[in-house]
Amino acid sequence: MFPDLPFKYPLLTPVSSTKGTSPAPSPRIPPELFLHIISFLTIPDPSTSSRDIYDLSNFAAICSCSFVSKFWLHAAREHLWRYVRLGGGRRGKSFVKLLQQYASGQVSTLPSPASYVKHLSVRESRGESWDPKWLNAALPTLAGSFPNLYSLEAERVTLEFLSTKSRSAFTKGFKGVRKLALGGCEFRTTLDMIRFIGEFEDVESLTLDGARCDWDDMNAEAFGSRVDDGVVPRPPRKLRELAMRGARTRQVLKWMRMAMKHDGRQARVEVLRLGALGVKSAPAVGDFLKTLGPSLKELHLGFDAAFTEDGDETISHIDLSHNSNLREMHVYGLVIPSLPPPDPSDIDPLPQPPQLMPLTALLGRILVPSVRVLSLALHPADLHALASMDFAGLSDLFDRKPWTRLEDVQVVVANEDDGNMGRSVEQKLGRLFERGVLRVNVGFDDREVVSI
Numbered sequence: 094m095f096p097d098l099p100f101k102y103p104l105l106t107p108v109s110s111t112k113g114t115s116p117a118p119s120p121r122i123p124p125e126l127f128l129h130i131i132s133f134l135t136i137p138d139p140s141t142s143s144r145d146i147y148d149l150s151n152f153a154a155i156c157s158c159s160f161v162s163k164f165w166l167h168a169a170r171e172h173l174w175r176y177v178r179l180g181g182g183r184r185g186k187s188f189v190k191l192l193q194q195y196a197s198g199q200v201s202t203l204p205s206p207a208s209y210v211k212h213l214s215v216r217e218s219r220g221e222s223w224d225p226k227w228l229n230a231a232l233p234t235l236a237g238s239f240p241n242l243y244s245l246e247a248e249r250v251t252l253e254f255l256s257t258k259s260r261s262a263f264t265k266g267f268k269g270v271r272k273l274a275l276g277g278c279e280f281r282t283t284l285d286m287i288r289f290i291g292e293f294e295d296v297e298s299l300t301l302d303g304a305r306c307d308w309d310d311m312n313a314e315a316f317g318s319r320v321d322d323g324v325v326p327r328p329p330r331k332l333r334e335l336a337m338r339g340a341r342t343r344q345v346l347k348w349m350r351m352a353m354k355h356d357g358r359q360a361r362v363e364v365l366r367l368g369a370l371g372v373k374s375a376p377a378v379g380d381f382l383k384t385l386g387p388s389l390k391e392l393h394l395g396f397d398a399a400f401t402e403d404g405d406e407t408i409s410h411i412d413l414s415h416n417s418n419l420r421e422m423h424v425y426g427l428v429i430p431s432l433p434p435p436d437p438s439d440i441d442p443l444p445q446p447p448q449l450m451p452l453t454a455l456l457g458r459i460l461v462p463s464v465r466v467l468s469l470a471l472h473p474a475d476l477h478a479l480a481s482m483d484f485a486g487l488s489d490l491f492d493r494k495p496w497t498r499l500e501d502v503q504v505v506v507a508n509e510d511d512g513n514m515g516r517s518v519e520q521k522l523g524r525l526f527e528r529g530v531l532r533v534n535v536g537f538d539d540r541e542v543v544s545i
């Protein structure tokens with residue numbers, strides 16, 4: 094984690110004595126303690142700090158540590174520069190200018206902080222398409238400055254607005270990153286997006302959050318019986334984690350599945366996160382899950398608002414029986430609307446069917462006792478709506494053999510109340526509560542279980 098250290102470490106300087114006698118020698122502190130001190134300062138305080146990894150806790154204190162000695166400077170820099178977020182404001186432009194000055198040798202003898210940067214987040218400035226874009230001008234400098242970069246997040250980048258030089262710098266300078274996240278980025282066509290992703294061959298974690306395309310040009314003929322490198326590139330060969338929301342889910346999953354089928358290699362994606370999943374994308378999701386098979390270990394599924402009406406059809410395409418090594422299952426976006434009021438003219442009304450029965454059907458397709466962690470994020474309209482959920486079906490399901498290895502079940506109720514909702518969930522899932530594996534959080538939103 095830290096740079097190579099000299100054989101002799103700096104020690105604390107003895108306090109000078111005002112008398113003629115020699116002062117008592119100060120204790121020799123092992124250098125590892127210096128590292129622990131600085132590392133301790135970077136631990137976020139959950140009561141005051143945000144979840145933003147780029148919002149460093151105790152920033153001023155770590156800066157003060159960097160003035161103690163050269164050893165402390167290098168140790169502090171590991172934390173000060175590990176996460177860098179840049180936008181089109183003054184700080185972003187100043188940082189790019191600093192990198193340019195280091196490259197030209199116009200600054201101090203201290204080494205450039207660029208080698209300490211492991212995680213970079215860049216956001217394009219807003220404005221009309223014809224307005225100057227700071228990232229377009231900064232990309233050639235940024236892409237060639239970070240030799241140890243591990244992850245890259247790019248937001249609001251329109252590929253078509255980048256110059257040829259900046260586009261080439263993006264794909265070549267950041268080619269070796271292991272984690273790539275594209276948020277709110279725009280491409281001309283689906284094929285352009287897939288070709289862009291295909292440039293990052295070493296990516297292990299890929300996130301497409303709100304990546305948009307003007308139109309879809311990925312027809313069946315584009316895939317054919319094989320994936321042609323000249324037309325459709327291969328997906329990143331080291332990909333282990335895939336997350337998508339509001340992107341061309343069907344096309345991306347079909348691209349990856351066809352490439353895996355053509356190469357004849359076993360799928361290795363272990364973590365799959367899909368948000369805003371609807372009935373149109375469900376068939377492609379089901380086929381992809383079948384292709385992943387036992388390699389999948391963690392699955393996050395977030396459904397769109399239409400799940401309350403289209404849930405049965407959506408779930409009919411998703412069969413988890415092929416994913417026999419699934420360890421974690423997280424489901425969110427589960428909206429539970431209010432029930433219609435009873436008709437006073439109906440003397441003998443029929444009982445309303447439970448809500449969210451498709452959720453029970455989805456979990457019921459897990460046939461092997463492999464799942465250890467389960468989380469559900471519920472959005473009930475009120476207590477009455479929450480009580481109408483298919484808790485009876487879930488409770489019966491969790492008593493079956495495939496769910497005997499559950500170690501942690503978290504239910505997040507994204508609604509404020511006086512505690513009745515939490516108690517209701519604990520009563521409805523009483524056997525899980527008795528097993529000591531149930532946790533209920535009320536008043537939180539689904540970010541408790543959603544990481545995309």
